[in-house]
Amino acid sequence: MRNNLILTGIEEDNTTGNEPPAVTETKLRAFLKEKLKLASDAVDAMRLERVHRSPSHPVTGKVRSVVVKFAFFKDREEVRRQWPELKGSPYNVFEQFPPEIQEKRRRLVPKMKEAKRGGKKAWIAYDTLYIDGRPVSQ
Incomplete structure (x- = not known):
């Protein structure tokens, strides 16, 4: 994939x-x-x-x-x-991602949107959420 x-x-x-x-x-x-x-x-x-x-x-x-x-x-x-x-x-x-990665990304999206609303730089790379350049642990 x-x-x-x-x-x-x-x-x-x-x-x-x-x-x-x-x-x-x-x-x-x-x-x-x-x-x-x-x-x-x-x-x-x-x-x-x-x-x-x-x-x-x-x-x-x-x-x-x-x-x-x-x-x-x-x-x-x-x-x-x-x-x-x-x-x-x-x-x-x-x-395209495997189903388990898609599910993990789906759970991270609300956290990413919340961080962006707070004025922070946030993105998801593969299955990891980054906020202001630092990976966020689950």
Whole structure:
């Protein structure tokens, strides 16, 4: 999961039942160029090991997330760093974490928001909350 990103809001064509991975990859590359404003040649050069919709059955009217496994961490980070381009749009980019890490991060978010409201600099890195540059013990 280290090289995976999850992108939400990318339109899905499930009129034939399930969108083929090749179609999903084509839509993803277009999304990277148009919405994230990455250079066309950089997007074309990215090696993607796997691109697929989140594992569930397609539902009319709902768009499943796209899970992308990048061959190179550098490419993944280039895409991840462009997330501010999506501010105010229906799209989003997330890192993929194992379920136990997701649960730990979910518990840390309220503490992070509280610290930010208090005027402190706070962020979560993997499964650790940092406030004013110091890790906070659980």
